[in-house]
Amino acid sequence: MKRLQTAAIALLFLSSAASAATSPWVETPGGDVRLVVLPAETDGSARAMLDIRLHDGWKTYWRDPGGSGIPPSITVSGATLTSIGFPAPRRLGDEANHYIGYDAPVRLPMKLATAARGTVTATIFLGVCKDICIPVQAELTVEPGGDGFTNPLEETAIAAAEATLPGMAGDGFRPLDGHWSADGKTISVRFEAPADAAPTDVFLSGAPFEFGAAGPVRRDGNAFVADIPVLHRPKVFDLAKNPIQLTLRSGEKTMEAPLAVE
Template sequence: MKRLQTAAVTLLFLNSAAAAASSPWVETPGGGVRLVALPAAADGSMRAMLDIRLNDGWKTYWRDPGGSGIPPSLAVAGAELVSVGFPAPKRLGDAENHYIGYDGSVRLPLKLAKAAGGAITATVFLGVCKDICIPVQAELTVDASGESFTNPLEETAIAEAEATLPRGAGDGFRPLSGRWAADGKSVTVRFEAPADGPVPDVFLSGSSTFEFGAAGPVRRDGAAFVAEVPVLHRPKVFDLGKDPIRLTVRAGERTMESPLAIE
């Protein structure tokens, strides 16, 4: 997707409110979006998800779309947003206009804290794309103040969303090293992945001040795999100890995500 296509389309703002632990679907171009939340635990923690429904032929972006597109953003009122989970993405588009995202419906698990059990509103900004990319902003509200039990359908939906997240590093599927190029414009990534599967695909992501491109061809180097990942934007000041770069690898149906130590 070209940035000028994104900028040329008027922003859509949509609102929903519900006295339930699942907001109504807010219709968007090519699909819909809703917020689902389980009742708060005794310590105020809450499991939730952003449910993005896409019709055939529509797509949306990963947290780092690879230099072209709109990374999804989320702000929450009524609770503290601890984390947003992202399933491993795919490369989309063509050689000239490639980007990183999802070509089907996707659920993003959320971890919330300090939830008082009342109304929670998520303000969502994301891009949905077909021939052009359309930026969408929506307010999604759930009110779990009257919920004293967990709806089994909602609990199942959130558990299924959590199960789609990449697993952590383990034996035979883990990062080995990362190295900045001398000019800082790329990162060489070495990692282990299942050797009996398809050629792995590699994605890097960091804080909002970093921006990475689509990785080059993955090659074998002994027992390891190696890929070069373009750095499209690198801030002058950063602390990878506090906010590490994350390596996400897709090897067929298997996915892995782990912090990447970069020299």
Template sequence: MKRLQTAALALLFINSAAAAATSEWVETPGGDVRLVALPASDDGSVRAMLDIRLHDGWKTYWRDPGGSGIPPSIAVSGAELLSTGFPAPKRLGDEATHYIGYDKPVRLPLTLGKATGEAISATVFLGVCKDICIPVQAELTVDASGESFANPLEETAIAAAEASLPQGASDGFKPLDGRWAADGKSVTVRFAAPADGAMPDVFLSGTSGFEFGAAAPARREGEAFVAEVPVLHRPKVFDLAKDPILLTVRAGDRTMESPLAID
């Protein structure tokens, strides 16, 4: 793949509105996107998802793409966006250019607050890449006014998206500790993970302006695994007690995500 830089290609901005709990697909050269939402639960919250249907050979980025790429951006109107879920990503690219993302269709579960009107809209900005990267912007709208019964296909799709998210920490698969390098340009991460199969893949992400690079290959040290993760940007002011850094690990067909304590 060529060096991943945003191509000087026209920004794709398409308005998609549908009087249903699923928006129309917004079609692009590299992939299609839609918004799916279920009827509000008893407390008024709404389970939803951003459905990204990548075309063969195309890729898109994780929430921290590793210094090269466009992290997905989702802004919601008509309801508060409470959380966005991301399945565990993959390390992509070549020896010269590493980045972090997805090379197959991916669904991002969303949790929304109570709808404030008859429609919920999501303004989405993401990058899809093959030999070039295309920035895609789409306005996706669903009707939130009257549906009281979930479409079984929509409910099944959102449940599958939620099930694809990493599990929380558990015995034998959990963060142990992290340590800043003396110059602050990397983090040494120690974690427990299943020992069968290939070495685990390690990813870090954070809020408050942190940016992390692609981790070096993990190695065994006693009963633990260790990996070095580059710090591409570390803000001058941050509060990890309030906004912790998340460790995401892929070990075979299992994935885990949990806050990482860093000394």
């Protein structure tokens, strides 16, 4: 998969609006997108999601694409976006042109705060790829309303999206530590994972860092180790304030937690 800067691309800018908690679908050649926002809670917070309905054969990127492509960008007006959740991704492409993302429809749960009772607009920018990559820009607008009524279908959809997020670290499935290589171009990650599951996928993320696809997972006593390329390392960073996140997939189980890097 070539970088978007060098691929044959078309830019789509689309908008939608609805007086409901769900925007209309915005249709693109590679997939359709919509915004769902539930009514605000008493504290002003609200649950929401970006629904990406990929067409057959099309793919989109994770928050760190792994050296090829662009991560999805979401900005919100009418509310404060406090968090975006990403299901565990998959390594896609081939050895020569690999990237990290999704090859099936994906929903990104969001948390909103403050002023989420009126109109909410999400401006999104993401890449969808097949033979070419198409950067899609869209404005999605909803009116969640202030009467507290929640559409059961919308609530069920967001709950299902939240259920796809990686679980927390626990005994037998957790990060242990990470170590920089001497030149700072690689992190060796040690972790625990179920020994009887399928080979584990390992991903790192944490802006402004950029990471590549992990090398083969190997045994280290009772733990596992994988080496992950560091494609971009900022001159100044504070891992205590903004830790690197380790995401693991082992069979059908997924986990995500901060990684202590020495």
